[in-house]
Amino acid sequence: MTQPSVSTLFLTGAGRGIGRATALELAVRGYRLGLMDRDAGGLRELSEQLRALGAIHAISTVDVSDLNRIKSSAAELEDRVGPPDVLVACAGVGGLTLLPDLQPYALRSMLEINVVGVANAIDAVLPGMIARKSGHLVGISSVAGYRGMPWMAAYSASKAALTTYLEGLRPALKRRGVTITTVYPGFVRTAMTAETPFRRPIRMMEPEQAASYLVRAIERRPRDFVFPLGTAVGMGFLRRMPGRVYDWMMDRAGPEALTVDF
Numbered sequence: 001m002t003q004p005s006v007s008t009l010f011l012t013g014a015g016r017g018i019g020r021a022t023a024l025e026l027a028v029r030g031y032r033l034g035l036m037d038r039d040a041g042g043l044r045e046l047s048e049q050l051r052a053l054g055a056i057h058a059i060s061t062v063d064v065s066d067l068n069r070i071k072s073s074a075a076e077l078e079d080r081v082g083p084p085d086v087l088v089a090c091a092g093v094g095g096l097t098l099l100p101d102l103q104p105y106a107l108r109s110m111l112e113i114n115v116v117g118v119a120n121a122i123d124a125v126l127p128g129m130i131a132r133k134s135g136h137l138v139g140i141s142s143v144a145g146y147r148g149m150p151w152m153a154a155y156s157a158s159k160a161a162l163t164t165y166l167e168g169l170r171p172a173l174k175r176r177g178v179t180i181t182t183v184y185p186g187f188v189r190t191a192m193t194a195e196t197p198f199r200r201p202i203r204m205m206e207p208e209q210a211a212s213y214l215v216r217a218i219e220r221r222p223r224d225f226v227f228p229l230g231t232a233v234g235m236g237f238l239r240r241m242p243g244r245v246y247d248w249m250m251d252r253a254g255p256e257a258l259t260v261d262f
């Protein structure tokens, strides 16, 4: 078993998908884990898997959009596994934005979970990290936040907001000994992507592959971490494209992408 460079890590969104796969990978590497999710069943299943691996861990059922609850959750976890050296804020929700019904409440929910939920999780662990003058915050953004994606305007907006929020926090936290890494995964085969009715099969990573990339980001502490390489190159190109060229491309590529109209 590889000795981790840090000992205790808190992770939100651990109940399934990328979060669960990451928790299992971290357990194998010897981390002590404090795991949060709103899905109690998913957390219980994960806890059984971790027990079988002999991992030191504790779970707490919490909705990240509830600041008071996440603060008490973090305090409970800290009592059980120790103060966190790392927080991975992975809990997030997706969804399509389809015309003519824009469903603005879906946008509100994505902002509450994908942006405010991450801020809440950070707020819950930050006083301790600042007092210890050390810590690593890892936010899971998305390449979908690079540009406004035609069928996921709300999700794109929430991830763009998260990226900017973390960037804004970076200098003040650095002065206090706390590092921020923003992670931008490409497509991963999880419940979130299963909901998207793509017209053609899309190449996706398995959650275990995403987890091994994420562990690299946790251990190397880069400013930004985009994976896999093909996505980093392709989406990097799209990100720098002039607005009019991007619109032209999306006018053509967009309607071809899904089996539903948007």
Ligand SMILES: NC(=O)c1ccc[n+]([C@@H]2O[C@H](COP(=O)([O-])OP(=O)(O)OC[C@H]3O[C@@H](n4cnc5c(N)ncnc54)[C@H](OP(=O)(O)O)[C@@H]3O)[C@@H](O)[C@H]2O)c1
Residues within 6 Å of the ligand: 012, 013, 014, 015, 016, 017, 018, 019, 036, 037, 038, 039, 042, 062, 063, 064, 065, 090, 091, 092, 093, 094, 113, 117, 140, 141, 142, 143, 184, 185, 186, 187, 188, 189, 190, 191, 192, 193
């Ligand atoms: N899959 C991708 O292709 C992809 C690509 C780029 C970025 N990401 C990001 O990666 C992260 C994980 O995504 P995933 O694909 O693994 O999604 P997932 O399979 O849907 O897992 C997300 C987990 O977060 C939990 N969660 C959602 N809202 C929560 C809340 N308010 N409080 C606490 N827990 C909450 C979910 O619980 P429920 O089961 O109750 O919803 C679920 O257990 C997200 O931030 C996502 O935006 C995913």
